[in-house]
Amino acid sequence: MFSLSYAWNELRRRIGRTIVTAIGLAAGVGLVMAIIGVSQGLSDAQGKALSPLKSVGTDIIVTRTVAPTLSTATTTTTLPNGFGGGPGSGGGFPGGNGGGGFFARGGSLNNSDTAALAAANSSVITDLAKLGPAGTKFTHDFFVPGTLITFPTQAVNTVARIKGVTGAVGALSLDALHESGTVPKITASIKTGSQTISTTVKPPVLTAAQQAAERTCIEGIINKQLGSTTTTVPGSGTGGSSGGTPPSGGIGGGGFRFGGGDTSAFAKCLTPAQKAYQQNVVIPERTVTQVLNPPSTNTSTSTYTVAGINPAVTGSGLVTKAQLVKGAWLSATPSVAKSQVLVTTAYASQKGLKVGQTLTINKVGYTIVGLVNPTLTGDVSDVYFSLSNLQSLSSNTSRINEVLVSVASSKDVSRVAKAIKAALPGATVLTSASLADQVTGSLANARKLANDLGGALAVVVLLAAFLIAGLLTLSSVSKRVREIGSLRAIGWSRGRVVRQIMAETLGIGVAGGILGIGVGAAICLIIGAIGPGLSVTSTGLAVGASKVSGLIGQTTSATVAHTVHLTAPIHPSTILIAFAGALLGGVIAGAAGGWRAARLSPASALRDLG
Amino acid sequence: MTQVTINETDDSVPEAPLYALTDVTRSFTKGGVTVNALRGINLEISRGETISLEGPSGSGKTTLLQLLGALDSPTTGQIRFAGRSLEDESDKVLTEIRSREIGFVFQQFNLIPTLSADENVAIAMAPREPSHEKRQTRAQELLEQVGLGDRRGHLPSRLSGGEQQRVAIARALANSPEVIIADEPTGNLDSANAKELMSLLDELQRRSGVTIIIATHDEEVAGHARRRIRIRDGSLASDSRP
Numbered sequence: 001m002f003s004l005s006y007a008w009n010e011l012r013r014r015i016g017r018t019i020v021t022a023i024g025l026a027a028g029v030g031l032v033m034a035i036i037g038v039s040q041g042l043s044d045a046q047g048k049a050l051s052p053l054k055s056v057g058t059d060i061i062v063t064r065t066v067a068p069t070l071s072t073a074t075t076t077t078t079l080p081n082g083f084g085g086g087p088g089s090g091g092g093f094p095g096g097n098g099g100g101g102f103f104a105r106g107g108s109l110n111n112s113d114t115a116a117l118a119a120a121n122s123s124v125i126t127d128l129a130k131l132g133p134a135g136t137k138f139t140h141d142f143f144v145p146g147t148l149i150t151f152p153t154q155a156v157n158t159v160a161r162i163k164g165v166t167g168a169v170g171a172l173s174l175d176a177l178h179e180s181g182t183v184p185k186i187t188a189s190i191k192t193g194s195q196t197i198s199t200t201v202k203p204p205v206l207t208a209a210q211q212a213a214e215r216t217c218i219e220g221i222i223n224k225q226l227g228s229t230t231t232t233v234p235g236s237g238t239g240g241s242s243g244g245t246p247p248s249g250g251i252g253g254g255g256f257r258f259g260g261g262d263t264s265a266f267a268k269c270l271t272p273a274q275k276a277y278q279q280n281v282v283i284p285e286r287t288v289t290q291v292l293n294p295p296s297t298n299t300s301t302s303t304y305t306v307a308g309i310n311p312a313v314t315g316s317g318l319v320t321k322a323q324l325v326k327g328a329w330l331s332a333t334p335s336v337a338k339s340q341v342l343v344t345t346a347y348a349s350q351k352g353l354k355v356g357q358t359l360t361i362n363k364v365g366y367t368i369v370g371l372v373n374p375t376l377t378g379d380v381s382d383v384y385f386s387l388s389n390l391q392s393l394s395s396n397t398s399r400i401n402e403v404l405v406s407v408a409s410s411k412d413v414s415r416v417a418k419a420i421k422a423a424l425p426g427a428t429v430l431t432s433a434s435l436a437d438q439v440t441g442s443l444a445n446a447r448k449l450a451n452d453l454g455g456a457l458a459v460v461v462l463l464a465a466f467l468i469a470g471l472l473t474l475s476s477v478s479k480r481v482r483e484i485g486s487l488r489a490i491g492w493s494r495g496r497v498v499r500q501i502m503a504e505t506l507g508i509g510v511a512g513g514i515l516g517i518g519v520g521a522a523i524c525l526i527i528g529a530i531g532p533g534l535s536v537t538s539t540g541l542a543v544g545a546s547k548v549s550g551l552i553g554q555t556t557s558a559t560v561a562h563t564v565h566l567t568a569p570i571h572p573s574t575i576l577i578a579f580a581g582a583l584l585g586g587v588i589a590g591a592a593g594g595w596r597a598a599r600l601s602p603a604s605a606l607r608d609l610g
Numbered sequence: 611m612t613q614v615t616i617n618e619t620d621d622s623v624p625e626a627p628l629y630a631l632t633d634v635t636r637s638f639t640k641g642g643v644t645v646n647a648l649r650g651i652n653l654e655i656s657r658g659e660t661i662s663l664e665g666p667s668g669s670g671k672t673t674l675l676q677l678l679g680a681l682d683s684p685t686t687g688q689i690r691f692a693g694r695s696l697e698d699e700s701d702k703v704l705t706e707i708r709s710r711e712i713g714f715v716f717q718q719f720n721l722i723p724t725l726s727a728d729e730n731v732a733i734a735m736a737p738r739e740p741s742h743e744k745r746q747t748r749a750q751e752l753l754e755q756v757g758l759g760d761r762r763g764h765l766p767s768r769l770s771g772g773e774q775q776r777v778a779i780a781r782a783l784a785n786s787p788e789v790i791i792a793d794e795p796t797g798n799l800d801s802a803n804a805k806e807l808m809s810l811l812d813e814l815q816r817r818s819g820v821t822i823i824i825a826t827h828d829e830e831v832a833g834h835a836r837r838r839i840r841i842r843d844g845s846l847a848s849d850s851r852p
Contacts, residue, residue: 003736006725013724013765486720489681490734490781491709493702602708603682 002496007503011511014476018508021472025512025585026519028465033520033578035458037568038527039450044569045534058316059413061430062159062403062420064149134185141361142177143306143394150399155424159403162419164412170400171318172308172390173381176361181299199281203273210271217269304347307381308390308400311337316406319374319384327355327370330386337386341366345373347382359383362393446534446566462581466588469512473505473589477596488602498594502586505593509586513579520578524568531565626693628788628821629655629678634687636673647673649844650687655823657788660815662835663825670844671825672793678823679712679791680704692788709737713782713820717794719774721766727777728753728762734784752780756810772803779810789821790814796831808834 011018131138153170160168206214267275307318311330314321321329325345331337343353348371358365366385374380391397407416417429477484487497631653637646647670655661655678665671676682677689680696681704689696692711696704713734714720721730731749732742739745753762756776758769766774775795782790792811796804808831815822826832833852840847 003733005729005742006722006733006736009724009729482718482720483722486714486716486722487733488705489679489708489714489720491705491737491785493705493737496737601682602705603676 002499002503004503006500007507010504011507017472017476018511021469021476021505021508021589022512022515024468024472025465025509025582026515028461028468028585029513029516029578029582030519030523031461031465032458032581033517033570033574034523034527034568035454035461036574036577037520037524037570038566039454040569040571040574041527041567042446042450042534045566058404059407059410059431060405060417060420062155062405062424063401063428063430064151064426131183134183136183137181138183139178139180139360139362142179143174143390143396144177145174145394145396145401148173148401150396150401153398153400155400156403158423159405159420162416162423164408164416164419165405166408167313167316167406169310169313169317169404170387171310171402171404172387172394172396172400173318173402174306174308174390174394174396176304176306176383178302178304179299197281197283206271214269214271218266221265221269304383305381306383306385306390308385308387311386317404318381318402319372323372323374325371325373327368329370330384331369334386334388338389339364339366340369340386342370342372342384343368344380344382345371462585465581466585469505469508469585469589470592473501473508473593474596477501477593480597481600484597484600485602488600494598497597498590501593501597502590505586505590506583507586508589509583512585513582516582517575517578520574521570524570527566527568531567534566625656627654627690628657628659628692629653630688630690631677632688632690634677634684634689636670636677636682637685647844648677648684651844651846653839653846653849655821657821658815658819659837660812660822660835661824661837661839662832663823663839663841664827664832665841665847669841671841673844674841675791675793675823675825678789679714680707705737710785711788713785713787713790715775715778715782715790715792715795717797719766719771719778719798721774721777721781723766726763726765727758727769727773727780730766730777731781731784734781738785748784749780752783753777755783755814756780770803771799772806775799775803775807776810779807779814783814783818783820786818787820789823792822792824794826795824796826796828801830804828804831 131140150172156168156170159165309317309319309330312332314329319342324342327342330340330342341359343351343359348354348368353359353368355368355371357368359368360366372384385393387400391399405416405420407413413431417431420429421427484497487500488494492500631651634648634651634653635646636648637644639645651674663671663674673682677684677696678691680691680699683689683697683699683704687697691707696707699707708714721727722733725733728746728749731752732745735745735748739748750759750762753759756779758773758776758780761769761773764773766777769777775798778795779790782792790811795811796807799807811822811824812834814820822835824831824835832838837849837851839849
């Protein structure tokens with residue numbers, strides 16, 4: 001085929017050319033290795049940051065968000081009690097927490113959904129009057145579902161029954177609003193009274209009969225009194241004389257004694273209209289405006305996020321036991337877990353919390369049993385309760401708002417996602433792929449750049465290296481015209497000459513490959529040592545973007561900005577690719593040289609010589 | 611045009627000549643200009659002859675040498691070599707013929723600079739002898755024949771011009787060819803080395819009976835030949851046996 005010793009000697013004794021060509025190939029191959037390494041590093045970083053579902057043993061997350069979702073499902077699925085409104089009713093989410101149907105037939109959010117959402121979030125209003133007497137210091141935590149609507153826990157069973165699903169666990173992810181301050185003095189002094197209301201009353205005129213009756217009555221009384229009086233002391237009367245009759249001897253000289261006698265006696269003679277008189281007095285309408293001093297409060301508001309997880313499930317869920325950084329996991333015993341929480345390392349460092357400390361929420365102390373570091377993009381919460389605990393804290397008994405689903409095979413993910421959508425119309429079904437799209441930051445940019453340009457750059461670099469190697473070989477062959485002509489003259493066939501040159505350039509390719517792997521590895525190690533930082537910003541699940549926190553102008557840690565340090569890992573496949581690239585470069589160079597050599601006729605070689 | 615037939619011994623059974631050239635022409639077109647390098651050569655060469663080809667530069671010696679060496683094909687005419695026509699043969703067949711039947715010695719020696727003396731000899735056997743050891747053994751024998759047994763491991767750059775040309779002769783003999791074609795073999799040698807080289811060729815010819823065709827300007831070299839052919843303007847000017 002070819003002479004190995006000849007090829008070896010050529011490489012060895014023309015060491016300068018061998019080294020230059022090999023360095024050309026090595027530079028190309030090394031750069032390609034570095035590009036692949038960086039690309040791989042970005043992939044790994046993305047894998048860590050952008051594929052959180054995998055790391056929490058979850059392939060699919062089922063939620064129901066406010067965002068309108070259209071479902072084309074037309075089949076009627078038999079759902080457990082409490083699920084779903086009537087087909088075509090467009091309802092399916094009765095108000096409040098009561099027995100809401102899971103998802104509306106027809107999919108999109110309707111009025112009742114909106115109302116339910118508003119009702120669920122309405123508890124955020126603080127009634128200062130109910131917090132105690134003025135001066136009382138208060139803290140209050142509200143749990144609201146934000147835009148992530150709750151649904152009955154039966155959805156977990158519905159999902160678990162779908163073929164291909166290996167596990168489904170429910171979780172409750174809520175926004176928490178923490179308010180603290182002092183109950184203000186809520187008083188207002190409004191002056192009233194000091195008003196004069198005058199009205200003229202005209203008693204009705206007595207009828208003749210009434211006058212007669214009254215007169216008769218009075219006369220009767222007078223007569224009665226006169227009859228019983230034996231002694232009359234003239235002028236001793238104290239009361240006013242009724243007058244009329246001039247005093248005369250014997251009879252006159254005195255008045256009626258009303259004062260000392262029964263003065264109410266005459267009252268009996270009055271007509272009912274004289275006894276009690278009633279009249280409506282209308283006070284004219286007017287507006288009283290008075291400045292009130294508003295209550296002085298020092299209420300401050302902060303937000304955080306909470307989630308309820310099933311402590312018994314440690315391998316999948318919003319946070320897994322593998323992500324426990326310090327301390328212990330929530331107790332599997334509900335009565336113990338009831339007073340336990342997990343907090344994220346980020347929230348712990350922000351608030352200066354440590355394992356063993358007590359976190360007081362609505363006057364109840366919860367022991368921080370562990371610190372967790374959940375993945376970047378998932379629905380990251382600050383504080384994790386046991387699910388049942390948070391359900392009762394937030395009045396969401398037997399309700400969840402997320403189902404985390406694990407699937408037997410990654411190939412099944414899209415099929416299972418479709419099946420879930422069909423079984424739970426209106427569900428928002430998120431897969432790893434859809435989550436990754438929500439990540440921004442320089443990592444995403446770099447990844448995009450690597451995707452867009454990395455391949456092209458690698459190809460360009462490799463082509464440049466091949467070109468260099470090809471040209472060097474071509475030049476080398478051109479300098480060996482006499483040698484090659486002589487070989488042809490002494491009986492070497494074209495094929496043998498070409499193979500010989502190929503063997504030499506393959507040897508250079510091997511050298512270039514080995515050298516290039518060294519160069520590439522060095523570049524990758526340097527990149528790893530420098531570790532340029534890449535920012536990753538994630539808004540978490542779709543719910544994160546429009547949570548309550550956003551409404552009040554604050555951000556929660558659910559929007560996470562991380563810095564990922566770039567590494568350029570060297571995978572065996574990268575080394576193989578680099579080596580294969582160098583060999584290919586050798587073959588290409590050999591082909592170039594061989595093509596040149598094959599065109600040399602032995603005669604022209606001799607002419608050249610002669 | 612002169613047709614010359616030479617037999618080594620007049621009384622022997624007539625043997626087919628090694629070469630028989632009939633009306634051989636060779637023209638080249640360069641830049642639209644046609645150059646007739648050879649204009650109707652008729653020539654027969656018998657086995658075992660030592661022939662010198664003489665003529666001024668541009669007379670067509672090298673072209674004739676190329677045709678005789680199966681390095682080129684004639685434009686017209688016939689070349690029969692060892693009983694077969696060369697003019698229509700493929701590159702593959704011509705390569706095979708060169709490998710088996712023809713040895714070359716060049717003015718510039720044309721040794722592979724990266725190979726030692728014995729490797730240079732052995733490389734000529736590579737197309738026919740797959741065994742590396744056998745090639746090396748034969749190379750060693752040949753180097754001893756040309757008096758370079760002790761220089762086998764030297765690179766050409768470490769050998770004198772005369773030594774390099776002797777290595778080239780050893781290489782030309784590697785495949786036991788019918789003919790050795792030497793193009794100005796002493797052109798790059800001093801007179802002492804040239805003399806030595808010619809003595810070596812004479813001796814080889816005597817020992818192996820190989821046919822030797824030497825193109826030369828050197829009268830002294832030409833004097834070693836038993837037949838001298840002169841070429842002028844692409845035609846045979848004279849063909850004589852001193």
